[in-house]
Amino acid sequence: MTRLFDDPEEFAATALAGFCAANRDRVRPVPHGALRAAPGPRGKVALLVGGGSGHYPAFLGYVGAGLADAAVAGDVFASPSTSAVAGVARAAHRGGGVILGFGNYAGDVLNFGAAAERLRAEGIDARILAVTDDVASAGPAERAKRRGVAGDLLVFKIAGAAAEAGLDIDAVEAVAQRANAAAVSFGVAFDGCTLPGQAAPLFRVAEGGVALGLGIHGEPGIREEPMKPAAELARMLLAPLLAERPQGHAGRVAVVLNGLGCTKYEELFVLWHHISRQLQAEGLEVVDPEVGEFVTSLDMAGCSLSILWLDEELEAFWRAPADAPAFRKGNVAPGEAVAEDAAPQVAPAPGIAPGSAESQKAGACIAGLLGRLAQALAEAEEMLGQIDAQAGDGDHGQGMARGSKAAAAAAAEAAQAGAGAATVLGLAGDAWADRAGGTSGALWGVALRGWGAALTDAEPASAARIAEGAQAGLDAVLRLGGARPGDKTLVDAFLPFVQTLRAAVDAGAPLADAWQRAADSATQAADATAQLLPKLGRARPLAERSLGHPDAGAISLALCARVVAEGLREA
Numbered sequence: 381m382t383r384l385f386d387d388p389e390e391f392a393a394t395a396l397a398g399f400c401a402a403n404r405d406r407v408r409p410v411p412h413g414a415l416r417a418a419p420g421p422r423g424k425v426a427l428l429v430g431g432g433s434g435h436y437p438a439f440l441g442y443v444g445a446g447l448a449d450a451a452v453a454g455d456v457f458a459s460p461s462t463s464a465v466a467g468v469a470r471a472a473h474r475g476g477g478v479i480l481g482f483g484n485y486a487g488d489v490l491n492f493g494a495a496a497e498r499l500r501a502e503g504i505d506a507r508i509l510a511v512t513d514d515v516a517s518a519g520p521a522e523r524a525k526r527r528g529v530a531g532d533l534l535v536f537k538i539a540g541a542a543a544e545a546g547l548d549i550d551a552v553e554a555v556a557q558r559a560n561a562a563a564v565s566f567g568v569a570f571d572g573c574t575l576p577g578q579a580a581p582l583f584r585v586a587e588g589g590v591a592l593g594l595g596i597h598g599e600p601g602i603r604e605e606p607m608k609p610a611a612e613l614a615r616m617l618l619a620p621l622l623a624e625r626p627q628g629h630a631g632r633v634a635v636v637l638n639g640l641g642c643t644k645y646e647e648l649f650v651l652w653h654h655i656s657r658q659l660q661a662e663g664l665e666v667v668d669p670e671v672g673e674f675v676t677s678l679d680m681a682g683c684s685l686s687i688l689w690l691d692e693e694l695e696a697f698w699r700a701p702a703d704a705p706a707f708r709k710g711n712v713a714p715g716e717a718v719a720e721d722a723a724p725q726v727a728p729a730p731g732i733a734p735g736s737a738e739s740q741k742a743g744a745c746i747a748g749l750l751g752r753l754a755q756a757l758a759e760a761e762e763m764l765g766q767i768d769a770q771a772g773d774g775d776h777g778q779g780m781a782r783g784s785k786a787a788a789a790a791a792a793e794a795a796q797a798g799a800g801a802a803t804v805l806g807l808a809g810d811a812w813a814d815r816a817g818g819t820s821g822a823l824w825g826v827a828l829r830g831w832g833a834a835l836t837d838a839e840p841a842s843a844a845r846i847a848e849g850a851q852a853g854l855d856a857v858l859r860l861g862g863a864r865p866g867d868k869t870l871v872d873a874f875l876p877f878v879q880t881l882r883a884a885v886d887a888g889a890p891l892a893d894a895w896q897r898a899a900d901s902a903t904q905a906a907d908a909t910a911q912l913l914p915k916l917g918r919a920r921p922l923a924e925r926s927l928g929h930p931d932a933g934a935i936s937l938a939l940c941a942r943v944v945a946e947g948l949r950e951a
Contacts, residue, residue: 382678392433392455399440407443410471412453412464414443418714425476425543425552426450428469430492430535431483432457432817433574435596438532438675441706441806445713447540448481448704449474456575456678457597457921458779458817459487462825463810465495465596466719477505477549479556481536483528483598484510486861490822495665507553507695511535513686515620516593516602521695523561529596529639531563534698540645541700550776558767559694564621567684569594573641573677574815582774593614596640596677617685622662626689634667634688634698635659639675643683648672655685668699694807735837737802742825742841743804747791749947750808754788756943757781757936770931776820776932783816783824800837805829805849817824820933823857823870830856843891847882854878868912877902877941892948899941904935 385391402410407414412555420426427777429439430452435674439451449471454460459482467644469478480496482488489510500508512523513531516886539556547555564836569591572581575598582598585591589603590608637652640643661665667690675684701710735743757764757780764777790811794804806829813825854874863869880901884894909931 382574382576382578385576388417388575389455391576392453395433395436396440398451399436399705404429405770406705407440410450410468412454412460413450413468413609413722414440415450415468415469415472416443416445418445419472420445420449420474420544422474423476424449424474425550426469426472426474426478427470427491427536427540427543427551428452428465428478429480429481429532430454430460430465430468431458431485431488432597434678437673437676437706440648442533442536442540442704444702444704444707445708446544446700446702446704447537447707449540450542454487454759455817457775459485459491459813459819459822460497461810461817462491462494462822463814465492466498469495469499470502470504471897473504476543477507479507479509479539479543479549481511481532481539481556482511483532483596484512484524484526485528485819487822489819489862490826490860491817494822494826497860505549507549509535509553509556509560511560511563513565514595515562515564515566515624517595520624527595529561529565529567530636530653530684530686531565531688531855533636533638533670533674534563534634534686536560537702537707538688538694538697541697541703544700545697555693555697559688559697562626562689562691562694563686564624564688565686566592566617566620567594567596567638567640567682568592568617569680569682570800571641571642571681572600573598573680575678591682594680594682596675596680598677598680610650614651614658615684617651618658618662619686629689630691631663632665632667632690632695633659633694634672635666636686637671638675638684638686639673640680640682640684641673642679642681645672648683651683658861660690667695667747674707715737732794732797732799732803733837734798735803736839738840739800739802739835739837740795740798741835742801742835743791744795745787745793745798745841745951746801746808748782748803749944750788750950752943752947753940754781754784756939757784759941760936764932764936767929767935770929779816779818779820780824780936783812783821786815787812787828788823801841802832802835802837805832805835806930807869808832820870820936821859823861823933826856826860827853827874843894846891847878847885847894850878850881866912866915868909868914868931868934870911870931871936872909872931873902873906873934873937873941876905879898892945892951895941896945899938899945901933902938902941906938907932909934 496506511528512526572583593602648713703712761777768776787808809828831849831853834852881898
């Protein structure tokens with residue numbers, strides 16, 4: 381159980397502040413993250429790593445020479461927002477471009493991807509590095525769908541060393557992607573982890589059992605078996621990794637045996653005793669092995685094993701010096717720290733320019749509708765969480781309630797300041813993503829920002845323009861989220877909503893009538909997701925559990941559509 385906290389909702393932010401205070405000589409705090417105290421030279425490629433909190437030493441513990449230039453931290457098990465990623469990346473940028481590294485989870489893919497788009501629009505060369513090492517989450521033919529687990533350390537270490545060596549961004553990206561393709565991991569759990577403020581773990585393992593193929597965000601394993609002696613458990617961990625040994629590989633490997641948060645180091649050493657002997661029997665030579673905690677899951681009892689199939693260049697970068705709070709190798713030449721008062725800060729948001737009278741009226745209407753959404757989603761929080769818990773971690777209701785509340789507040793403030801419809805909706809989307817975290821927060825953030833971009837602050841928000849905005853929001857979700865109809869996501873409700881809305885508006889229906897038809901279509905489609913199996917996200921490895929239950933994201937989208945329909949009728 382996670383015992384040391386104040387307000388559970390402030391756990392991640394407080395932990396970030398404490399980490400920076402404990403490592404003042406090594407890192408500098410910036411909003412939502414940390415930078416090296418002694419930055420790399422001008423022109424160097426910057427490596428930014430990050431993801432949800434709850435995984436320390438990942439990701440803050442990797443900030444240091446020879447490894448990461450910066451880390452961005454989201455809420456517990458939730459992706460950092462797009463604006464948080466972009467803000468820390470700007471602060472870390474040294475002129476050579478930025479590599480954005482993260483584990484391959486839907487929320488991270490969305491937020492880091494959207495941040496990369498923003499940075500590129502500002503003239504900063506930003507590249508994506510999504511680690512895909514977990515063999516339990518997808519087969520070799522679907523490598524791109526694999527989750528990122530403790531292979532993060534291997535891939536980020538090699539990418540950081542390549543950047544430290546002065547390679548340009550094309551070369552660093554190529555080395556990092558080759559390392560990712562060569563990394564494989566598999567984990568087991570003996571018991572689940574407990575979120576701050578919660579009394580029960582996210583999952584339990586039967587007494588005397590072991591769960592195989594767990595995730596690091598509280599996802600249970602793909603199956604359970606009786607607990608085995610250490611020697612046999614070592615074989616269980618190795619078998620799926622050795623099955624993916626590249627043909628003709630020379631036999632030199634980097635290996636990480638990782639504790640997940642509540643497994644003693646002595647236990648890991650017992651396990652390593654057997655793993656190292658079995659690797660030797662397989663003709664594999666281990667190069668600089670690492671045994672300890674590197675990517676945890678709060679207080680989860682369990683461990684994972686990662687192997688990276690080395691070539692000459694990858695080995696050189698794996699063995700290169702590094703000096704970070706939680707990972708040190710060799711001797712790194714001391715750099716020159718920057719004074720605390722010189723620490724870069726994320727640029728403040730520009731002031732709100734007033735919209736036209738017509739657009740201000742539309743902005744006020746949007747703010748009112750978002751207030752309705754916040755109230756409805758707060759009332760539906762428990763119901764949405766129960767739906768999500770069928771094959772996920774049960775936090776969808778909480779995320780939607782938090783995100784909509786923040787969006788409503790941001791929209792009301794913007795409307796009060798005289799903002800037009802585009803600005804009100806864009807700022808609401810940013811606030812939703814920032815507060816909600818996770819996949820749903822990222823999706824709603826990009827959808828509302830895309831929708832707002834299709835409106836203007838100068839012209840009235842006509843029905844035709846609103847329908848165009850709905851299409852723009854859907855396009856943003858499809859582009860950044862990667863989901864398609866039938867994947868059992870909110871897209872399954874969003875697509876028919878947009879199609880019906882556009883068709884009704886094109887046929888001349890008033891906006892309120894067109895929206896009601898679209899909401900009805902979205903509701904029918906959301907209910908129909910009960911017969912689908914998830915193909916993306918955390919629920920995919922547990923797909924059978926979700927059969928017969930609708931997708932929480934589709935249900936919440938349909939609910940929001942109905943709430944807005946009611947508001948438009950009354951207006």
